[in-house]
Amino acid sequence: MKIAIGADHAGFRLKDELKELLVQWGHQVEDFGCTCGDSVDYPDYAEKVCGQVLSGAADRGILICGTGIGMSIAANKVKGIRCALVHDLFSAKATREHNDSNVLAMGERVIGPGVAQEIVKVWLDTEFSQGERHIGRIEKAMRLESK
Numbered sequence: 001m002k003i004a005i006g007a008d009h010a011g012f013r014l015k016d017e018l019k020e021l022l023v024q025w026g027h028q029v030e031d032f033g034c035t036c037g038d039s040v041d042y043p044d045y046a047e048k049v050c051g052q053v054l055s056g057a058a059d060r061g062i063l064i065c066g067t068g069i070g071m072s073i074a075a076n077k078v079k080g081i082r083c084a085l086v087h088d089l090f091s092a093k094a095t096r097e098h099n100d101s102n103v104l105a106m107g108e109r110v111i112g113p114g115v116a117q118e119i120v121k122v123w124l125d126t127e128f129s130q131g132e133r134h135i136g137r138i139e140k141a142m143r144l145e146s147k
Helices: 014-022 042-055 069-074 089-097 114-125 134-147
Strands: 001-006 028-031 059-067 083-085 102-107
Touching: 001 014, 001 042, 014 028, 014 059, 014 114, 042 059, 042 069, 042 089, 059 069, 059 114, 069 083, 069 102, 089 114, 102 114
Parallel strands: 001 028, 001 059, 059 102, 083 102
Antiparallel strands: none
């Protein structure tokens, strides 16, 4: 799978750890920054990663900031993105099965690397259920972008 990954200054350490692990798991990873603790603006990185997902250059995207909240808000402003803020395994699975999320957001200051690794594994390994009720709800939610 091709994964686009990005983080701001509060998430770059976790991003770097996850990037290495994703490569070990056999995924192709493109890193859109940032690379240090100097203050940056999270929407810039969310936009880059989401652009890759929408263009098809990446199958999925992963975004990390201090809490994951800013990244998820910014990502969900991009038409066509279904970004889920996840800090537990149940939500990681549910957001793929029920919401067909294409971008994952997490907070480095909220969870540690071990939990983050498990979340990413579950999120990548879980397929969308293709359930009619879920498809209808996703379509309804996506129509909100045009209002």
